Every structure is written in structure tokens, then in C-alpha cells.
Amino acid sequence: MKNSAPLQYDIPGKFEETRFEKNHNVIFKSASDASKYVAEEIAQLIRFKQSRYESCVLGLATGSSPIKVYEELVRMHQEDGLSFHNVITFNLDEYYPMTKENRQSYHYFMQEHLFNHVDIRPENINIPDGTILLSQVNQYCIDYDNKIKQAGGIDLQLLGIGRTGHVGFNEPGSHINSGTRIITLDHITRIDASSAFNGTANVPKRAITMGVSTILRSKRILLLAWGQNKAEIIKRTIQGEITSEVPATFLQNHNNTTFVLDQFAASELTRFKTPWLVGECIWTQELKSKAIIWLCKETKQSILKLTDRDYNNNGMSDLLAQEGSAYDLNINMFNVLQHTITGWPGGKPNTDDSNRPERSNPSKKRIILFSPHPDDDVISMGGTFSKLIKQGHDVHVVYQTSGNIAVTDDEALKFAEVCNDFISNENSTTFSSVISDLNTKSENEVDSLEVRKLKGLIRRRESYAATRYIGLKDENTHFLDLPFYETGQIKKNPLAKEDIDIVAAIISKIKPHQVFAAGDLADPHGTHEVCLNAIFAAMKELKKESFMDDCWLWLYRGAWHEWDLHEIDMAVPLSPDEVLMKRHAILYHQSQKDRVMFQGNDSREFWVRAEDRNKNTAKLYDDLGLAQYEAIEAFKRFDY
Incomplete structure (x- = not known):
């Protein structure tokens, strides 16, 4: 597909997967390009199954990571004729308790982003039910796993990953043999979801989730991760040891898993963070700067104190051989950093600007x-x-x-009440309306135009x-x-x-x-x-x-x-x-x-x-x- 081939990473160095990495991964410049790549693989699988008159069983995820994938699948359906008539879906999870109509429910999410826009049969959609009586949840979860088996198993499972390393809602401590079940959400997970619920206190404390063993039985798994805030957990998952403290590491046991990452989510992997520890590098100025600053932190020394031994002992012998001596490397790097510092961010007038980050002219910008x-x-x-x-x-x-x-509702209400108290009664209609809207606003209701204007x-x-x-x-x-x-x-x-x-x-x-x-x-x-x-x-x-x-x-x-x-x-x-x-x-x-x-x-x-x-x-x-x-x-x- 145009613009969606896996990225040969821009940072010079050794790019093939290394001994540090235990999961296959492909990396793209942007989440948009990566999402198109994923959507194309899903579309190819759907069409292949259609050519054999077979059902295509997809495991689907929610959250921000798959949104652009669903957008591309909807585009393929509307513009390229991709049909979902043979698709059966099983979603990973749902908050508990949670009604299907709630805007924060994963039922609502899937309808909004995918199901309302394609020709999937409603009876082929399976999402955990957040309204099941607690006494019935265990049997419901057993039945959910059995339904997946009866459908022939999941052909392709989409996953995101949380900061705790959870996949689905399998939080730290989840067992590799766990099946679909109800689980208590980690505090970090609830904090990360708090913005959608207008505060952590409103985030449900439990969820129904596919278990680790349910996920690992999938024939193909694609884990999606975008952004710098996922970089650290991606490194732990791909390069770390298998542990229940990072449930995503269990994917190292799956023989057909690919991590699909943008360059920001991949940035902490060793081959990108410190490629000199992997093999010989092409030493551009940017990579030299990155490596020398890293070496200072590693040795706890300032730039001008670095020695030949420091370079040789930390994977930079080829850089040293190229430049000749630590002295030359250190002086050059010191000058590069010195020239970034300026108290004149708009340029300093009437001065030599050859070593300054900004131009001296025009003096008034x-x-x-x-x-x-x-x-x-x-x-x-x-x-x-x-x-x-x-x-x-x-x-x-x-x-x-x-x-x-x-702006919180409480903050807006305070301002509306102040305005209402201040202005004359005959002119207070608008603020009375705003106060009424805020006082009667339901949990999932979008702010009225007047409330949004006030905020x-x-x-x-x-x-x-x-x-x-x-x-x-x-x-x-x-x-x-x-x-x-x-x-x-x-x-x-x-x-x-x-x-x-x-x-x-x-x-x-x-x-x-x-x-x-x-x-x-x-x-x-x-x-x-x-x-x-x-x-x-x-x-x-x-x-x-x-x-x-x-x-x-x-x-x-x-x-x-x-x-x-x-x-x-x-x-x-x-x-x-x-x-x-x-x-x-x-x-x-x-x-x-x-x-x-x-x-x-x-x-x-x-x-x-x-x-x-x-x-x-x-x-x-x-x-x-x-x-x-x-x-x-x-x-x-x-x-x-």
C-alpha cells in the first residue's frame, strides 16, 4: 500500500531486529501509516476468507490505538467495496458495571467507530455485557470463551497496551492460563481513563476481560502502540523477561505476533535508543550528539572529562577510530551544546550570529x-x-x-452563578439557562452550546x-x-x-x-x-x-x-x-x-x-x- 510500508528507521545505525528483542515488530513514521498497514492486513484476511466461503473471526480492541484502523476499514467498505458480511467479532473487554448506552461503554465505542458504518450482521457482534448480574458473571465468561471456540477461534486479534503492560484488561498479576473473567482495574489504568469519565472517581473499578490464555489462542495477533508515552512499556514488553507483572510479555510465547509501532513508541528500544550497543553505526552529527550525551550520563562525567577508555568500554570504539581522539570529540560536542544556549530567543541585534541559534536580523521580528x-x-x-x-x-x-x-462543571457553575447574581433579572435568562443545564446535566450528556460558550x-x-x-x-x-x-x-x-x-x-x-x-x-x-x-x-x-x-x-x-x-x-x-x-x-x-x-x-x-x-x-x-x-x-x- 502507498505510504504504509514498514519504516526503515531514520536514525542511522543497525536496523535489523537484534538479540535484545523477543517480539517481531514493524515501525512506521506515523500512527496513520501504521493504521493503514494494519487495516490492509485485516481486509486481506476478510477477502481471503470470503473467497473460501468461510467466516472471518476478528478479536477487536477499543481505546485510542485502533481508531484510525477502524476509520480506514470504514473507508475501504464505503469506497473499495470491502464487505463485512462474513465477519464475526469478539471484543476484548467492557467496564463493569456499564450499560450499552453509556457514552463511555465499549459497546458505544464500537458502534460509533466501526459497526454503524459497515455491513456486519448485528448477530455476529460480540462484546462483553457490563449489565450481567454479578452472580451470573462467572458463567457468562465461560460461555463467552466457548462461543469463541464454537466460531472456530479468533483468526486475528487486535490489541492495544496500557502503561501497566495490560492487554485487554489483564492487569499486572494476571496468570498466563487466565480465561475471560471479571477483574479489578489497576489504579494507573483508572487514572489513564479518568479524562473520559470526568475524574478518576467516576471510572468503574472493575471490568470483564478476555483472559491471557484466550488471547494467546488467537491464530494471529497485532499489538498497536503509538506515542512517546508508550515507549517505556513497549521496551519492557519486547526486551524484558516474561513476567505476570507485565502481562503483555506473555506474547513472547505466541508464534505469530507482530507489534505495530510508530517511531515514538519504538524510541526506547535499544536499537534506536542506543544503536552503538547493537553494532557499528553511521555516525551523523545527530547520532554523535546523542551518543556522547548518553555516555556522560552513563559515566556520570562532564563532556570534557570523557576519555578514550570511556568510549571504548561503551560500544563507541568505531566512533573513536573515526574521529581520532576523545579530546577532539569532546571539544566539538562541547561547542555544539554551547552554541544552543542564548538569552536572545529572537536573535541578538548587531552581533555575529554565525554560532547563535537565531538570526540577528531583522532586529525587531x-x-x-x-x-x-x-x-x-x-x-x-x-x-x-x-x-x-x-x-x-x-x-x-x-x-x-x-x-x-x-473546564469542570463545578468551575463553570461558579462563574454562571456569579454572573447571574451580578446582572439584572431581566437580562439573566441566558445564565439561568446555563445554571439549569449544569445542575441537570446527566453523566453522559454533552455540554449545551451555552455551557460550552461559558467554559x-x-x-x-x-x-x-x-x-x-x-x-x-x-x-x-x-x-x-x-x-x-x-x-x-x-x-x-x-x-x-x-x-x-x-x-x-x-x-x-x-x-x-x-x-x-x-x-x-x-x-x-x-x-x-x-x-x-x-x-x-x-x-x-x-x-x-x-x-x-x-x-x-x-x-x-x-x-x-x-x-x-x-x-x-x-x-x-x-x-x-x-x-x-x-x-x-x-x-x-x-x-x-x-x-x-x-x-x-x-x-x-x-x-x-x-x-x-x-x-x-x-x-x-x-x-x-x-x-x-x-x-x-x-x-x-x-x-x-
Whole structure:
């Protein structure tokens, strides 16, 4: 298929599977390409079974990982004539207790993403029933396994993987011989699901799941994993020992399993993380930087203290032979890192910029700071934001989405009641309606348009407060409210031309010399990725415009992940006062403080995790023997 062949990984080095890896895996540049590859294998199996007048039995998964697979299967059905008339499906799991009508149920998920859009027979759909009486669950689970056997067994099983290493809901401690059963969910699993349920307290504590032995009886297994937040558990699963503490490692016992990964989920595997430990490498500058920084951490030494022995004892003898001596390698690497550090993120006027990350001219730049949500700007680069304003640049902050779904109902109700108390009775109809909507809202109900508008305004006014504190003029603060986001629920619409055109329009209007954008693809809800893709698409469309010849794109990372040191092209130091200023700017976003809805797997408040991340980056530079700073914000230049 076009654009969906397994990736020969971009990082130079030895790419064949190694002695470290115990599961077959294929790796793609993007989850979209990987999903098309998986969908094509499923489609080929369905058609093959149809040619033999046989049923095709699929084991299906839910969660974010298979969504694009289902989208492609639906497209194949609608455009290529792929029929599901011979398909029988068995889903892995379901929350317990859980009604089929609940928006968080896996019944609802499967109907929404696949079954409502293809010609599968309703009687061929099997999903664990979350409404079975507890006294009947054991027999129901036995019957579920028997039904799979009666159908001839699962021909192809799709799996995702949780941070605990669970497949299905087989949590740590699950036995290899376990069958379909009811299970208590791990606390980490419930935290990861909390955003969909509006808080961990609302996530069911139990689930019905296919057992490990049920899964291992499948004739073919494809495990899907996307994103940086899956990288560590993927490494443990593929390279670690088999253990019930990581149930996914039981797949090492299956003779027809393939892990389908994007490059971010694969990034911790030894052949990509440290390819010099696997075999000889092609030593590009990027790989040399990565290896030398790793060697400093491994030996707990600064760059200039590394010796020939350090290189030889840690798999880098070929690099040493190529470069001649540790002294030359160390000096060159020290200079590379030194040249990333600048207190002038918009360029320092009237200076030699040959060794600086940014141009000195024009001395006053037009700058767009894109922020996916109405707080990513100050969380991710509040110190740099302030410096750019103080150093005289024409800075514009552009909030791409309203951020309304990240405001809790309690927070919105507080604001609605304040407004209702403040304005006169004859003008209070709208807020009375909002208060009524919030007080009568059911567990699975999408916010009304009025409630969403109020929540969006809360985020908007918090943003104005933060940017005014930093020193930005109100007329340089822009709100795009991109349409893809405005669904009132976690699931967003796909990026559309309308979204791209809105982003392109603001770029055309400002004609920036610098664009800062969120490159944080570990965002667990995908908004950052969609917003970044909108910027990429808009800048590609505008590339022919003359002003784009002088436009540089810098990517920052936010609350979820930081650039590795070897990836950093610009490091902006912050003083203690600037760190405190950044903290105060973040705290203006009061609706996101304390009980924030979409915190991910880090329970700290955003200002704490941002501050710790920036201080840690500064410490890493210090450990390598460079200047000591209070904190550092990091950026990577992207050639679009």
C-alpha cells in the first residue's frame, strides 16, 4: 500500500531486529501509516476468507490505538467495496458495571467507530455485557470463551497496551492460563481513563476481560502502540523477561505476533535508543550528539572529562577510530551544546550570529506563538515569551482552540452563578439557562452550546490575564476557536480544510519571521498533534509567499514531555525571577489548577511539572560541564 510500508528507521545505525528483542515488530513514521498497514492486513484476511466461503473471526480492541484502523476499514467498505458480511467479532473487554448506552461503554465505542458504518450482521457482534448480574458473571465468561471456540477461534486479534503492560484488561498479576473473567482495574489504568469519565472517581473499578490464555489462542495477533508515552512499556514488553507483572510479555510465547509501532513508541528500544550497543553505526552529527550525551550520563562525567577508555568500554570504539581522539570529540560536542544556549530567543541585534541559534536580523521580528490550548504558551515557554516582548519584538499569541472541555462543571457553575447574581433579572435568562443545564446535566450528556460558550470564555479571560501580566498588548492576543475542537466532548472531529484555512489566514496577516508551535506529540488527547498538523499544512500552503522565505519554525514541548538534549537547537536560560514570573502567569489559569480534568499520568499541577522540567534541563546542561542556570526552556528548529 502507498505510504504504509514498514519504516526503515531514520536514525542511522543497525536496523535489523537484534538479540535484545523477543517480539517481531514493524515501525512506521506515523500512527496513520501504521493504521493503514494494519487495516490492509485485516481486509486481506476478510477477502481471503470470503473467497473460501468461510467466516472471518476478528478479536477487536477499543481505546485510542485502533481508531484510525477502524476509520480506514470504514473507508475501504464505503469506497473499495470491502464487505463485512462474513465477519464475526469478539471484543476484548467492557467496564463493569456499564450499560450499552453509556457514552463511555465499549459497546458505544464500537458502534460509533466501526459497526454503524459497515455491513456486519448485528448477530455476529460480540462484546462483553457490563449489565450481567454479578452472580451470573462467572458463567457468562465461560460461555463467552466457548462461543469463541464454537466460531472456530479468533483468526486475528487486535490489541492495544496500557502503561501497566495490560492487554485487554489483564492487569499486572494476571496468570498466563487466565480465561475471560471479571477483574479489578489497576489504579494507573483508572487514572489513564479518568479524562473520559470526568475524574478518576467516576471510572468503574472493575471490568470483564478476555483472559491471557484466550488471547494467546488467537491464530494471529497485532499489538498497536503509538506515542512517546508508550515507549517505556513497549521496551519492557519486547526486551524484558516474561513476567505476570507485565502481562503483555506473555506474547513472547505466541508464534505469530507482530507489534505495530510508530517511531515514538519504538524510541526506547535499544536499537534506536542506543544503536552503538547493537553494532557499528553511521555516525551523523545527530547520532554523535546523542551518543556522547548518553555516555556522560552513563559515566556520570562532564563532556570534557570523557576519555578514550570511556568510549571504548561503551560500544563507541568505531566512533573513536573515526574521529581520532576523545579530546577532539569532546571539544566539538562541547561547542555544539554551547552554541544552543542564548538569552536572545529572537536573535541578538548587531552581533555575529554565525554560532547563535537565531538570526540577528531583522532586529525587531514579527513573531507568532501558537498555543493549542489557552495555557500552553505560558506553561511551555512563559519565560521565552516574556523575553521576546521585553527585547522589543512584535509578539502575537494565537490560541488555536477554546479549551472549553477542560473546564469542570463545578468551575463553570461558579462563574454562571456569579454572573447571574451580578446582572439584572431581566437580562439573566441566558445564565439561568446555563445554571439549569449544569445542575441537570446527566453523566453522559454533552455540554449545551451555552455551557460550552461559558467554559470557553472562562479560558479566554484567564489567557488575557496571563498575557497582560507578561506584558502583551490585548490586540496581539488572538483566539481561533478551530472548528475541529468544538464537539463538546473528548472525541474531536478530524482536521479539516476549514481549520487549516483559519491558521493560514492568521499567518498571512502577521507575516512572521518566527513561529513557535507545540511539538508535544505525547499529549494523551491528541489536540496538540492536530493543532501542529494544521500549522504544518498552513505553512506548506503558504510556502510560495515571499514572506515565508524569512520565516523560521521553532517547536516547543509542553506539559507532557521535554526534548532530549541532543534534539535541542535553542536553549533559553531563565533567571530565578523569570521562573517565578512564569509560575505566576500559569496560575492565572485558575480553572486548570488543582482538579484539572486532563492531567494525564502526572498528578502534579501544571506549574510544578513545568518548573521541574525546566530546572531539570538546566541541571543536565550543568552536569555536562556547561554554565549553571536556574532553569532552561528548550526548542527544536523544524524545516517545514
